[in-house]
Amino acid sequence: MPDETRPDETRPDETRPDQTLPDRTRPGVTILVATRDRAPELRRSLAHHDAPVIVADNASADGTAAAAEEAGATVLRLPRNRGAAARTVAAERASTRYVAFADDDSWWAPGSLDRAVEILDSHPRTALLAARVLVGAEERLEPVSEQMARSPLGRPDGLPGPAVLGFLACSVIVRREAFLGVGGFSDVLHFGGEEELLALDLAAAGWGLAYVPELVVHHHPSEAGRDPAARRRREARNRLLTAWLRRPLPAVARAAASALGSRDGRAGLADAART
Template structure:
């Protein structure tokens, strides 16, 4: 019996989601779809055509933290994340389960993500494979402090312990803060090239400038939420200077400032050992 549930957060991409479900069905694993307030027919179509999938409608857009709802509903020891435009290779989840069994302090597996139609590895995977953190002797791959969410499998216990993806960030770039929190709690995250996820990027995407602003905003928020004050203030100052000539950077800084009350409530410093790892990665 499968010990991994696949959780998918989706919004207004029903055609891509249907393709993903078709790829996941042969795996015979539980699938939970969390709908982020779609205005298309995602929820009724999923419930009608795929009754074996548990479809949850949030009625609003919770961003990346929608996955937290799916993990809480899962009843397996492990949870794999897919996006509505990605799916898992046939043997990937079995391999992940075996690795979790053999490595009790392993909290997250960052898989190799193959991007289609080219069939090439995502550049982030190349970076993870050569991680400056190296590889501990009792882990199945290089240690990482970041990953691609649609190619990740987590130990459910560890995910719930650290609180999942932080809603302050919304989306994107939620993975790094999650990794920092896992490391702070004593859980290891590592890259495993033998576990493979496939990603066929959706054509339904927001403007590039909007995503760029969100990435810069969340880079700063992540620093504010966890790093020492000198690093947090230095990051803010660097973004402010960049904003003098870059309107996207200026907008990102303004958006981050609006979230400061939530940052103050949730801020806690990384343990020294994790801070050193973050500094090593630059």
């Protein structure tokens, strides 16, 4: 397993931090999308965004990058699949105080980003806000949103909502400086439960993270290329790696014991051991 105390990946030369992009329409926030081979979904979702968008294309082969450019997004064509770390590359290129994440099949509800900027401006020790997620045309409440609303961490003074140490990446807005200050999303985890490591690192750096249900994100999950078993395997792997990197050994042991209880968990444990 890796011996890592803080994610510290080398970024491609074409995305050096000094190559920042002008923010032409909204002074506070840029939307960042990491994607790969999802051109149809991306075309649909980009039509809903009402802030500048940077798309980090993870070496797509289906015209995704061209579709994003046609829709008016700034596109970073990465030479290899960086997974969730592509969002970090995009954040380095942004010039706004805040960056909001979206998937290629999600978008922020009108007015939510403006409100999020207001909340963050008035809560200087809060780095991240997690929005309420509504799924599909029927707008079902995402179970993770229900869990965040019942967070056992309570609502400490100075936070605009319940404190959280987990979230869905497509539903958060974060201070760019704080996000980059802790290394962003790690290359080690790729996709699938990559949020926990970032949450732990932000909290360890003294930042607050809060669930704010008045902020809304719409998520219309695409079935293209989805493999539920592979997803469970990646999530099990990443829970173990996150525990190994940031938690005491008893927590690592508990995560490993939990993984042994299912076929996908055992496969994830094997993947983690090979990392």
